[in-house]
Amino acid sequence: MDEAGRRRRFEQAVPPMIDPLRRFLARRTDPATADDVLADTLLVCWRRLEQLPEDPLPWAYGVARHCLANAERTSRRQRRVAAKVAVLDPPASSSPGPGDTDDDPVGRALAALRTDDAELLRLWAWEQLGASEIAQVLGISTNAASIRLHRARQRLREELEELEEAGKTDGRAGHEESREGRKR
Structure with missing residues (x-):
C-alpha cells in the first residue's frame, strides 16, 4: 500500500x-x-x-x-x-566540579564542544569511567566509545589551544597527558 x-x-x-x-x-x-x-x-x-x-x-x-x-x-x-x-541523604558537602566557575577554561572549552563530546569527556574525567564503561552508559560498542573519546579529547585540546591563543587561559587549563579515568 x-x-x-x-x-x-x-x-x-x-x-x-x-x-x-x-x-x-x-x-x-x-x-x-x-x-x-x-x-x-x-x-x-x-x-x-x-x-x-x-x-x-x-x-x-x-x-x-x-x-x-x-x-x-x-x-x-x-x-x-x-x-x-x-x-537518600544529600552529600555532606559538595565541591564545584570542573566547569562550575566562570573563570574555568576547561569549563568554557567543554561548553564550546558538542553536547555528546562534552558528556563523553565528563564520563571519562569526572566519573572516571573507562571506554567499556562509557560504552555501557551510552549504549554503544567499546570500540566506538574509544574512538569517540579519542576524538572528543582532541576537540577539547583544540578548544583549549584556541582559548589560550585568545588569551582567555593561563596555559595550565588542560591535562592533555592525564591518564585519569583510563584503565590499562
Whole structure:
C-alpha cells in the first residue's frame, strides 16, 4: 500500500475509534495518562495499519490495554525511583566540579564542544569511567566509545589551544597527558 493509501485508510478507520477509546481509557486511568495512552494507541494503529481488521475497535481496545499496562509499569518504576531518591541523604558537602566557575577554561572549552563530546569527556574525567564503561552508559560498542573519546579529547585540546591563543587561559587549563579515568 502506498503512503497516500495508508493515510486514507488511517483517516477512515481511526476517527470513529477516538471517542470510544478515550472513554475506554478514561474509565481506567487519570485524564493525562488517558491522553498519552490514546496517542500511543493511535501510533500503534498507524504502524500496524496492515493488521487493522475490518472492525478495528475491539483490536484497538486490545492495543490500548497493552499501552495502558506499559504506562502503568512506567509510572510504578518512576514512583519507586522517586521514593528511593527521597530517602537518600544529600552529600555532606559538595565541591564545584570542573566547569562550575566562570573563570574555568576547561569549563568554557567543554561548553564550546558538542553536547555528546562534552558528556563523553565528563564520563571519562569526572566519573572516571573507562571506554567499556562509557560504552555501557551510552549504549554503544567499546570500540566506538574509544574512538569517540579519542576524538572528543582532541576537540577539547583544540578548544583549549584556541582559548589560550585568545588569551582567555593561563596555559595550565588542560591535562592533555592525564591518564585519569583510563584503565590499562
